[in-house]
Amino acid sequence: MRRIVxxxxxxxxxxxxxxxxNDSLRSGVIYGKNHAYFLSAPSGWVLDNEAGVGQGLHxxxxxxxSTWKDAETVAYSRAIALDSVKxxxxxxxxxxxxxxxxxxxxxxxxxxxxxxxxxxGDPARIIYFGYSNYEYVAYIPEKKIxxxxxxxxxxxxxxxxxxxxxxxxxxxxxxxxxxxxxxxTK
Numbered sequence: 199m200r201r202i203v204x205x206x207x208x209x210x211x212x213x214x215x216x217x218x219x220n221d222s223l224r225s226g227v228i229y230g231k232n233h234a235y236f237l238s239a240p241s242g243w244v245l246d247n248e249a250g251v252g253q254g255l256h257x258x259x260x261x262x263x264s265t266w267k268d269a270e271t272v273a274y275s276r277a278i279a280l281d282s283v284k285x286x287x288x289x290x291x292x293x294x295x296x297x298x299x300x301x302x303x304x305x306x307x308x309x310x311x312x313x314x315x316x317x318x319g320d321p322a323r324i325i326y327f328g329y330s331n332y333e334y335v336a337y338i339p340e341k342k343i344x345x346x347x348x349x350x351x352x353x354x355x356x357x358x359x360x361x362x363x364x365x366x367x368x369x370x371x372x373x374x375x376x377x378x379x380x381x382x383t384k
Contacts, residue, residue, distance in 0.1 A: 223247070227374065228257045232342040233277045234378045238370035240363040243273075250274055259367065271351035271360045273367055277343040288339035292325060295335070303329040314368050322347070322368050332357040336368050342376045 223245045225238040239245040239259050249266035250258035255276065260269040278291055285291045299306050307328035313321040320339045327333040332354045338345040349364040351357035 225370075226257060228275055228277070229374075229378055229380070230277060231380050232279065232376050232378055233340070233345070234374040235277075235345060236370070236372040236374060237275055237347075237367060240366035240370075243363060243367075270353060271349065271356040271363075273347060273349040273364065275345065275347045277345050279343055280341075285344070288320075288323070288337050288344050291344045292323070292337055296325070299327055299329070305329070314365055316368065316371065322371075324364070328354070334361065334364055336364065338368070338371060340373055340376055345371065345373075347371070 223239075224243075225236065226245050226247060227234055227236050229235075237245070237257060242262055243259050244262050246258050246260065246266055247256055250256065255274045257275045258266050259273040260266055261271070264270075266272060278285060280286060280291075284294055296308050299308065307326070309326040309328075311324040311326045311334060313323050314336065315321045316338070322336045322338045324334050324336045327335060331350050331352065333348060333350045334357060336347040336349075338347070347364065347367055349357065349360060349367075351360065
């Protein structure tokens with residue numbers, strides 16, 4: 199049954215991408231070693247799988263009619279591999295990030311914002327990071343990874359105004375597999 203659901207999710211994600219007109223790509227599968235998950239852009243936003251590649255980001259989101267470069271508020275996703283030393287679970291990933299930002303950005307404001315209930319499993323935890331940019335980072339726990347969905351804005355007002363869009367993005371999250379083998383091509 200799970201394979202059927204995964205195949206259907208991939209089919210609809212790919213068929214949506216294949217049938218997308220112009221820049222209206224909305225859904226996709228983000229994958230790498232030990233992870234494949236589905237995300238869909240919030241209403242009125244687009245998924246761009248090219249604009250953030252230079253920054254190592256293969257899934258970036260921004261309001262339709264703007265660009266990754268010029269939008270006031272944008273979002274992106276990445277997966278953090280869990281290991282046995284620094285990042286053992288979601289709590290250690292969050293502690294690591296908080297410590298990293300405190301060292302990098304003196305005067306930063308870090309606040310646990312809220313949790314967002316998801317279909318199955320533990321809820322996503324949203325942390326606010328306020329420095330020269332304003333960010334909400336949603337941490338989603340999985341067995342082998344922690345998925346991060348980051349919304350960042352040039353203004354605090356833009357971040358607050360778009361919090362419902364972040365929650366919509368989180369709500370679209372679906373883990374497809376944590377057993378993905380990526381083969382390198384020559």
